[in-house]
Amino acid sequence: VDTSENSLILILSLFTMKGFFGIILSIIFVRAVSCTEDEKRDSVVEGATSVEASLKEQIDWLAERYSADLTNKDTSKWNTDEKVKELLNEKAVGIESRLLAIAKEYHKLKSVLCTGVNETPAHVANRVSPGDAISMLYVLSITHRELSSLKNKIDEWKKVKASEDGTKVIQNIKDDRTNTWFVAHGFKVAELNDVTLEKLATVVKKLVSHKDMKYINKIMKKYFDRQKKEAERLTKNAEKGMSGGKYKMESDAIFNGWML
Helix, strand or coil: CCHHHHHHHHHHHHHCCCHHHHHHHHHHHHHHHHHHHHHHHHCCCCCCCCCCCCHHHHHHHHHHHHHHHHHHCCCCCCCCCHHHHHHHHHHHCCHHHHHHHHHHHHHHHHHHHCCCCCCCCHHHHHHCCCCCHHHHHHHHHHHHHHHHHHHHHHHHHHHHHHHHHCCCCCCECCCHHHHHHHHHCCCCHHHHCCCEHHHHHHHHHHHHCCHHHHHHHHHHHHHHHHHHHHHHHHHHHHHHHHCCCHHHHHHHHHHHHHHC
């Protein structure tokens, strides 16, 4: 059952509790649901130790998806999830191969951002199980925004370097300006020594403009907006009940009717 449906059922039950205590519980529950949705969206990356995973953790997770599926040889479950079908609508057809293609691009991105990409260990490949398409949709939507920001940063860095060097050749990422951005997003300076903005720009641009990435980002944004509006609506209704509005009267009437 969808989280929002569960939320609505429970919140209506809480409204029927007599008096101030029931209304307070309603408000607390609605806000907890809202926070849970945000946390689920931000911490879906496996292995993340914080509520919001860093860009590096997101890239690592997506690159592992590609390696894991090469190992498992099984993407058949990806498009059977009803939630995925609901979110992607007609685009859900053949989503397993398209998601694998996107994961492959993240594997390339990881190889550009590291001196070498090690093969994914067996225990990691087993952990990232096929059929986890819904998690991938969450992560891709978050990462798309991060990469769009990175693309804009790269354009800025290219202009600065061009004016400094008198040439359009993009040098390695070694200056404090670029290091600061990457370190803030979970990377280590040592990992950036052999990275060139030229190679990075090519991979990032391809991912940001990828038609499936753009579509996933679009539909997931709508999904998050709907979840947020639903949580806000429930909170508003609960607060109306607390102020003695019609929701409190209706809940009292229901409660009294049940008690007769």
